[in-house]
Amino acid sequence: MSKGHKGFPWNHVIGFFLSIALTIFAVLMVQYTDFSKSTVMFIIGTLAILQAAIQLFMFMHITEGKSGVINIINITYSVFLAVVIVVGSIWILTTGHAAH
Amino acid sequence: MSSQSTTPLEYQGQQNQMTILGFWIFLGAEIVLFSTLFASYFVLEHNTAGGPTGEELFMLKEVLIETFLLLTSSFTCGLAIHEMRNGNKRDTIVWLIVTLLLGLGFVYMEISEFIHYVHEGATIQTSGFLSGFFTLLGTHGLHVSLGIGWVTLLIIQMMKRGITPVTARKVFVASLYWHFLDVVWIFIFTFVYLKGMM
Structure with a gap:
């Protein structure tokens, strides 16, 4: 994971679009599917953890x-x-x- | 990880490195703080005491707008750090101001959401569910409000002193705080709002 300071901030742009996409996906899961409540909770819980990981690694550079x-x-x-x-x-x- | 040719300004010097490490440890404590509030909320969630439930109360559109405001502010905050590392003072400040405006929009939306709930008869005293709800959301909103004040002061300082190892470190630490609040919001959005609306 190279983080060149110069140039276009790809890390941030990709992280941003991923988090928007994951949020919309979670809403769609809740509004438009008829899976059981526990299945939906498991899926959107996983999405939330993924989003948190995106913030930690792509925005906060935790390993830096x-x-x-x-x-x-x-x-x-x-x-x-x-x-x-x-x-x-x-x-x-x-x-x-x-x-x- | 260590592939940078030059260390970013905010990591220069022992003091700066220790401050950043110390702030990460503070964020660890914040995770535990919010986990206790989440735990209280989950335990009290079904005790609505005849008052409104989450399903009756929560408004998806408003909550989604809040979510997108905060997600975008986290992104622009990241861009500010990117510009700061390029040594670009003007763009750093511009992105920080955009971040602040988005944060203010979030706080405005949240406060009007709370006012709406209170008008519907859902106050912090109505039920255990609402006590847990307002305590958790209120603590997060207070953090965002404090963050807005903090970043405002840092913008003034950066305007006066430019990008130095000290101001860079301060802005970087504030950016960690801001991203962290976004992480907390993701969990509020998923486990309070989406769960409550099902």
Whole structure:
């Protein structure tokens, strides 16, 4: 992944059109298909993660600089914590463990 | 990764590198902050207490406009950094101003959306669902508003001092913040609005 500073910012333009396309695709999935709710959620959830990755790698240049590896580890760890917090909360509070 | 012939200005010097690394660590903390708000929202989502549900409330058109405003502002912010790395002060500032205008448009749309909901009788006190909703969306909107103030100050500083290692680093860090808010919005759009409208 070479990032020449000069010239046309292809990375950004491609990232931008991808994110617009993914957003429209997600809306179409919700409005115009009759898949089950969980199937649609799985697909648009995947699209959201893809879009986040586009932002991180194509716009924020997460791997750039001397601490690129540290950045990846740090963000991966934060995302892990976020998943534990969100999934854990839903799990605990919807399966009846808290109903005592 | 390390194929650049010259290091961008904002990475020059130990202090600048440490500041950028520190800001990434801050963003990690922000991810965890927003995850707690998302968790509260998901847990309270179905507790509408006789008030309106997301399906009745959410307006796809307005939300899509907000999404495109923020996506485009993230793109123009990236272009500002691109121009800054080319040493082009005028274009950097122009793209930053475009970013700000799009951000202002987003905040305007969001506030009028909230006012509309309150007129429909959906306030933060109506139900658990709406408490979670307004807290999550409000925190994001507050971040965007703070970002607008921050970038405004940086534009003034860059006009006065030009592109130096210090101003370049400041603008770069602000751009990371701005892109991050777009990432959070993508998840709000998908897991609050689209999920709520199904």
